[in-house]
Amino acid sequence: MADDRYGLVVDAGVEVPVPGDGETWTVGAVVLDGRGRAFAQRRGAGRRLFPDCWDIVGGHVEAGESLLEALAREVREETGWRLRRVRRLLGVGPSTPPTTGSAPAIWTGSRRTGRPASTWSTT
Structure with a gap:
C-alpha cells in the first residue's frame, strides 16, 4: 500500500x-540501514521521561495526524531523514504516563540513508 x-x-x-x-x-x-543495523539515539539527561537513556525515534501523535503522518514527521524532526517504507508493525500497547487517555504505541520498521541531522553517538 x-x-x-x-x-x-x-x-x-x-x-x-x-x-x-x-x-x-x-x-x-526502528530505523534500519542497508545492512539491517538499527539506529538508536540517546535522550538528554534533562528529559522528563526516560532521561539519559537510549531510545528509538518517535514521539506523540499531534491532533489531526494519522499514525503514519506522525511517524514520518518524528523521523524527519529527530533525524532529518525521510521515512520511505514501513515494513511491519512490531506491537501496539499502552504508553507511559503522563500521556493521557487510552495511549497505545506503534513501533514500526523503516529504511534510512545518510546520517541523522541531530547529534548522536555510536558508543
Missing part, C-alpha cells in the same frame, strides 16, 4: 491502527 502524500510504502499485511476519539498515541520507528 502506498501513501502518496509522503512517498511512503507500507508493506502488504501491515495494518496501521486508527486512534479513537479522545485517545492520545505515541509512535516510534
